[in-house]
Amino acid sequence: MGKRYNIAMFTDSFYPKMGGIEVHIFSLAQCLLKLKHKVIVITRQLEKCYGVRYMEGGLKVYYIPTLTVFPDFFSSFPLIRYILIQEKINIIHAHSEMYHIGMEAVAYGNLMKIHTIITLHSLFGLSTEKTILFNYFFSAIHRSYCHYICVSNSTKINFLMRYQKVEINDEPGKYTNISVIPNAICTNLFKPLKCVFDKTDYSTKMSKPLIYKKMITIVIVTRLEYRKGIMLIPGILKRLFHKYSNVNVIIGGSGSKRIYLEEFREKFDLHDKINILGGIRNEFVRDVLVKGDIFLNTSLTESFCIAILEAAACGLYVVSTNVGGIPEVAQNLNKDMIKLTEPSVCSLTESLFEAIDFIRTTPTNILSKLKKEQYLSIKSIYNWNWVAEETCKIYQKISLRKHRDKRYILRGVYQHVHHPINLLFIVYSFVMWLWFIVLQFLFPMDKIESCDIDDSNYEI
Structure with missing residues (x-):
C-alpha cells in the first residue's frame, strides 16, 4: 500500500x-x-x-x-x-x-x-x-x-x-x-440479458425455436443536442422505414433538439415506430439498452464516448460515427459487432442497413456467443x-x-x-x-x- x-x-x-x-x-x-x-x-x-x-x-x-x-x-x-x-x-x-x-x-x-x-x-x-x-x-x-x-x-x-x-x-x-x-464503465451494471450467459442450446430446447431475429429494435441514448448529431437522425430514419417495415426505434435522452425529433415523428405519423422516452436516470439506462439489437451513435465530436461502451457491454451491435476518440474505443471491441462510418446521413444509413442484415441473418445462438465475448472483453479492459x-x-x-x-x-x-x-x-x-x-x-x-x-x- x-x-x-x-x-x-x-x-x-x-x-x-x-x-x-x-x-x-x-x-x-x-x-x-x-x-x-x-x-x-x-x-x-x-x-x-x-x-x-x-x-x-x-x-x-x-x-x-x-x-x-x-x-x-x-x-x-x-x-x-x-x-x-x-x-x-x-x-x-x-x-x-x-x-x-x-x-x-x-x-x-x-x-x-x-x-x-x-x-x-x-x-x-x-x-x-x-x-x-x-x-x-x-x-x-x-x-x-x-x-x-x-x-x-x-x-x-x-x-x-x-x-x-x-x-x-x-x-x-x-x-x-x-x-x-x-x-x-461499471460492467456490474451494464451487461447483457441473463440468457446470453446460459449455455443451453435453445435450438434443441424449444419445440419451435426462433433461430433468426424478425423484429429489429434500434436504440439511441444520448443528449439531444446539436453536437450529438441529432439533426442527422430524421434523415436516417426516413430512409430506414422506407426500406424496412419490421424495425422499431427507441430514443432516450433530453435536450434542446428533442422537439426536432418529435416534429419528425408527428409529421410522418410514426408513433408506432418511434418511442421517445425523454431523460433517463443512469440506473435505468441498461434496462433501455437491453431492449434493443442495434445502438446508433451520431455524434459529431467525441473525446471518448462511454455510450458505445455501455451499449456494447449490453450486447448491442454498435453503429457509430468515427470522430474524435471513438476509433480508439472501437479497436478494443469485437470487429463483428461494431461499424464506424463518416458523420453523414448516407454513410450512417448504409452502415445501419448492414447491421440490420447482419442481425437478421445471424442465428441467435451465434449472436449470444458474440455478445458474451464482447462483454467479457470490455469487463477486462475498461475497469474503474x-x-x-x-x-x-x-x-x-x-x-x-x-x-x-x-x-x-x-x-x-x-x-x-x-x-x-x-x-x-x-x-x-x-x-x-x-x-x-x-x-x-x-x-x-x-x-x-x-x-x-x-x-x-x-x-x-
Missing part, C-alpha cells in the same frame, strides 16, 4: 445531474475510497442540493454557493480555502477545463502550494472566435497545473495543438506532464479499479515535484502567451495573491480546525 492522499475533486456538475463526467468522478472516487484514500467532491450548489451530503462509500460532497458567471477567482476563495485547510487536502483534482469552479480551485491550490491535476474530458475547436478567445485565456490559466490526464489520445492531441502549439506528428513521449487514462490505480500513480508522481514559484509561473505566462491577455493575467494573478495574503491574515491556517472524524468510514 502506497502513500494515502487527501483528494479534493472539483466539478461544476455532479449528482443528481447525470452525464459522462459525473459518472466518471463518482466511479473514480468510489475506487479511490476503496484504496483507503480520502476523497471529497466540491461542486456548485443546486436548488435542492446544498451544504454537505454523504454518498455511497462515505463520499463527502460539498455543494457550495458560487457565481454563475465567468470565473472571477475571488468570491469563492474564502470558502474553498477553508474547506481545503479543514480537510487537509494535498491533491486538487479538477475535471474539465470548461468548469469554472475547477479553474478557480487550481489557481487557489497554486497559491496554497497544493499539487494540482486536471482531467480533460472534451475536444475543442481551433478556428472559431469563441474557441480562439477561450484558448488564449486558458493557455495562461494552464500554466498553474502540475499534470494533465486525457481520456483519449485524440484529447491529448487536441490539447497540445491548442496550448502547446505543436504538430500532430510530435513524439508521444515528449510531454511528460500529460498522461492518457481512458474512461471505464485499473483507472483508479493509474490515477494514483499520477498522484504519486506529482507529489514528488517541487511547487512552482509564482515568479516562474508568471514568467512562463509572459513568454508563452503571445497576446495582450498575458499582461491582464499577470495583473489578475498579483491581485489574487494580495487577496490570499489578506485571507491569511484574517483567517490564519492554525486557527482553522481540521476534521477529526475519518469520513471514509462513514456510510449511508
